[in-house]
C-alpha cells in the first residue's frame with residue numbers, strides 16, 4: 001500500500017512546482033503505472049515516496065508507515081530502482097547483490113535461491129563474477145532489478161524500469177511485476193511506454209505539470225466518451241493543454 005495525501009514539492013525556493021497537491025493510493029496487489037510528459041514530476045514523486053526528497057507539504061505512507069516519522073521502517077519494506085542507478089562499480093555483480101541482501105537482512109538460503117533464479121532468468125549468471133564497471137547499460141539495469149527483487153519487498157518502486165532492457169528481459173520483467181503483485185505486493189512504476197502501461201497496469205495515473213490530471217483503470221480512463229481509445233490517444237489528448 002502506498003498513500004500520498006496532498007503532497008507538494010517545489011525546487012529553487014518555490015520557483016519550480018514539481019509536484020502540486022498530489023493525492024493517490026496504490027493498494028496491495030496492484031500495479032500502478034505513472035505516466036506524464038518529460039518534466040511532469042514523476043521522478044520527483046518517486047523520490048518523495050522513497051524518502052530521498054522531503055515534501056514541502058503532505059504525508060506519505062508506505063505499507064501504513066509514515067516515511068517521515070519512521071524513515072528506516074518505511075525503507076525496510078520498500079525497494080527502489082532509480083532512473084539512473086548509481087551502483088558500486090568496483091564490486092562484482094554478486095558482491096553487490098550480497099551487499100543488498102545484507103542491508104535488507106535476507107536470510108542466506110532465500111538469498112542464494114533467489115539470486116540463482118533471477119540470474120538465470122535475466123541471463124546474467126556468467127557476468128555476475130565480473131566487476132559492474134564492465135557491464136553494459138542493460139546489464140546494469142538488470143543487476144539493479146535483481147537487487148530490488150532480492151528482499152521480496154512489500155512495495156517496489158521503479159523509475160522507468162524498461163529502459164535499456166532487451167525484448168526477452170523486458171518480457172520477464174513484466175511477468176515478474178505481475179507475480180510480485182499477485183503475491184500481495186504493491187508496485188508503482190513510471191514509464192513512457194503506453195503499450196506496456198495499457199496491458200500491464202491495474203490502474204494508471206497521469207501527471208502533468210505536477211498535477212494528477214487523470215487516474216483509474218483503463219476502463220475508467222476510457223469512460224468519458226473515449227470508448228475504444230488507446231491509452232496513447234487518451235494521454236495525448238489529456239496532456240495537450
Ligand SMILES: Nc1ncnc2c1ncn2[C@@H]1O[C@H](COP(=O)(O)OP(=O)(O)OP(=O)(O)O)[C@@H](O)[C@H]1O
Pocket residue numbers: 011012016017018036037038039040041042043044045
Ligand atoms: N534537482 C532539481 N532542481 C531543480 N529542478 C528540478 C530538479 N529535479 C527536477 N526538477 C524540475 O522538476 C520538474 C519535474 O521533474 P521530474 O524529474 O520529476 O520529471 P519527470 O516526470 O520524471 O520527467 P522525465 O519523464 O523527463 O523523467 C521539472 O520541471 C524539472 O526541471
Ligand SMILES: [Mg+2]
Pocket residue numbers: 042043044083
Ligand atoms: Mg523522470
